[in-house]
Amino acid sequence: AQTVTQSQPEMSVQEAETVTLSCTYDTSENNYYLFWYKQPPSRQMILVIRQEAYKQQNATENRFSVNFQKAAKSFSLKISDSQLGDTAMYFCAFMNDFGNEKLTFGTGTRLTIIP
Amino acid sequence: GAVVSQHPSRVICKSGTSVKIECRSLDFQATTMFWYRQFPKQSLMLMATSNEGSKATYEQGVEKDKFLINHASLTLSTLTVTSAHPEDSSFYICSGAGDRVRNEQFFGPGTRLTVL
Numbered sequence: 350a351q352t353v354t355q356s357q358p359e360m361s362v363q364e365a366e367t368v369t370l371s372c373t374y375d376t377s378e379n380n381y382y383l384f385w386y387k388q389p390p391s392r393q394m395i396l397v398i399r400q401e402a403y404k405q406q407n408a409t410e411n412r413f414s415v416n417f418q419k420a421a422k423s424f425s426l427k428i429s430d431s432q433l434g435d436t437a438m439y440f441c442a443f444m445n446d447f448g449n450e451k452l453t454f455g456t457g458t459r460l461t462i463i464p
Numbered sequence: 465g466a467v468v469s470q471h472p473s474r475v476i477c478k479s480g481t482s483v484k485i486e487c488r489s490l491d492f493q494a495t496t497m498f499w500y501r502q503f504p505k506q507s508l509m510l511m512a513t514s515n516e517g518s519k520a521t522y523e524q525g526v527e528k529d530k531f532l533i534n535h536a537s538l539t540l541s542t543l544t545v546t547s548a549h550p551e552d553s554s555f556y557i558c559s560g561a562g563d564r565v566r567n568e569q570f571f572g573p574g575t576r577l578t579v580l
Contacts, residue, residue: 382567
């Protein structure tokens with residue numbers, strides 16, 4: 350079974366600074382997908398970024414980028430120029446590439462952006 | 465992204481009663497729907513996976529007779545918590561996956577269940 354580990358329960362950073370959230374996972378599969386989800390106080394799950402394991406290039410979405418290290422099974426999220434609206438829980442998640450498979454979530458990191 | 469709705473957003477019930485939660489995909493066909501439970505300050509835990517027209521597959525430790533899941537159409541899945549007890553109080557989230565984007569789930573806004 351796959352496992353996802355987020356070792357930082359809480360983090361805080363000053364507004365406009367850069368912050369990196371860590372995630373490691375364990376799998377024996379070669380093809381899979383990795384995700385970062387944001388859950389603000391409203392509790393609506395919002396997809397931040399997605400990475401296909403077969404792609405070597407790291408995914409980026411505006412201020413959000415990942416550092417995907419397949420051999421090390423590491424998938425960190427970097428948030429640049431952090432904004433107050435980035436305050437939320439962030440979950441790393443894993444999905445096998447078998448077609449609409451279930452997500453396995455990490456325990457989450459609570460990120461607070463300080464004004 | 466695609467839109468998934470849940471109803472109700474919040475429900476309070478007495479111990480021993482049953483509660484039904486609806487999950488609808490509004491602008492795509494969800495061939496697969498997932499139900500998660502989230503306790504305060506914890507992560508999402510998958511309860512079950514349902515494919516349209518088939519019986520749901522429950523995760524280990526989830527009582528299928530207590531948490532009844534129906535996925536009768538490509539846009540609707542329901543979760544019924546039967547004979548609810550205070551320990552069933554939680555935040556329930558559904559997600560759908562289908563023809564919109566392969567290997568991506570779209571989440572509903574969640575339902576907060578409180579059992580008195």
